[in-house]
Amino acid sequence: IIGAFRVKVIGFIITAFFGVAGYALVLYLLVNFEKEYVGSTSQVLQELLQFGAFTLVTMIFTVLGTGISNLRSQLSGKNIELQLALEKVQEVAIKDDLTGVYNRRFIMEVLERQKQLAERGQENFSLCFVDLDYFKKVNDNYGHGVGDKILVACAHALVDSIRSVDYCARIGEEEFILVLANS
Numbered sequence: 001i002i003g004a005f006r007v008k009v010i011g012f013i014i015t016a017f018f019g020v021a022g023y024a025l026v027l028y029l030l031v032n033f034e035k036e037y038v039g040s041t042s043q044v045l046q047e048l049l050q051f052g053a054f055t056l057v058t059m060i061f062t063v064l065g066t067g068i069s070n071l072r073s074q075l076s077g078k079n080i081e082l083q084l085a086l087e088k089v090q091e092v093a094i095k096d097d098l099t100g101v102y103n104r105r106f107i108m109e110v111l112e113r114q115k116q117l118a119e120r121g122q123e124n125f126s127l128c129f130v131d132l133d134y135f136k137k138v139n140d141n142y143g144h145g146v147g148d149k150i151l152v153a154c155a156h157a158l159v160d161s162i163r164s165v166d167y168c169a170r171i172g173e174e175e176f177i178l179v180l181a182n183s
Contacts, residue, residue: 006072012065016058023054096170098148099155107169110179128178130158135174 007015027047094106102110117123132154139147151174158168158176167179 007065007069009066009069012062012069016062019058020055023051027051096155099152099170101155101159101176102167102169104169104171107167107171107177107179110167110169114179114181123182126178126180126183128180130154130176130178132174 030047031044094102096103111127114123114125118125132150135147135150138150151170155168155170155176158178162168162178162180165181169177169179171177
């Protein structure tokens with residue numbers, strides 16, 4: 001029964017068709033080739049009623065199975081959507097909204113992991129603090145929109161200057177931190 005949940009719609013239809021057609025063939029052969037069977041009308045009528053019941057039950061199972069198969073397909077699609085949404089939520093949770101670099105919470109986890117590796121003697125790391133001097137004056141003189149553009153440009157420049165195994169995070173208004181593995 002559990003295997004039936006994996007069958008697609010066409011599989012249910014084909015299985016039902018062959019089941020009903022096979023039963024009909026058996027009845028045809030019985031009626032045409034069994035001489036004693038033809039003599040009993042009640043026996044033939046009983047077989048025809050059983051055939052009708054079998055056909056009806058087969059159609060019901062086909063409809064139910066098709067419905068289950070469609071629900072499975074929809075569920076699979078929803079699971080993919082949920083997985084994509086979860087990945088997006090996880091990215092939002094570790095990235096700074098403005099600059100797109102990692103946020104303070106995530107970089108603290110990275111630092112803890114790097115510290116543990118360094119304590120075991122497996123990997124050294126370097127830490128660089130970057131602070132944009134006079135940033136408040138930029139915001140005061142040119143507005144926060146210009147200040148935001150400068151922060152984004154700085155973040156992109158920092159990310160472009162490090163390796164793929166390194167991390168860049170924004171930890172304050174105009175403060176960034178770089179965690180450089182094995183350096």
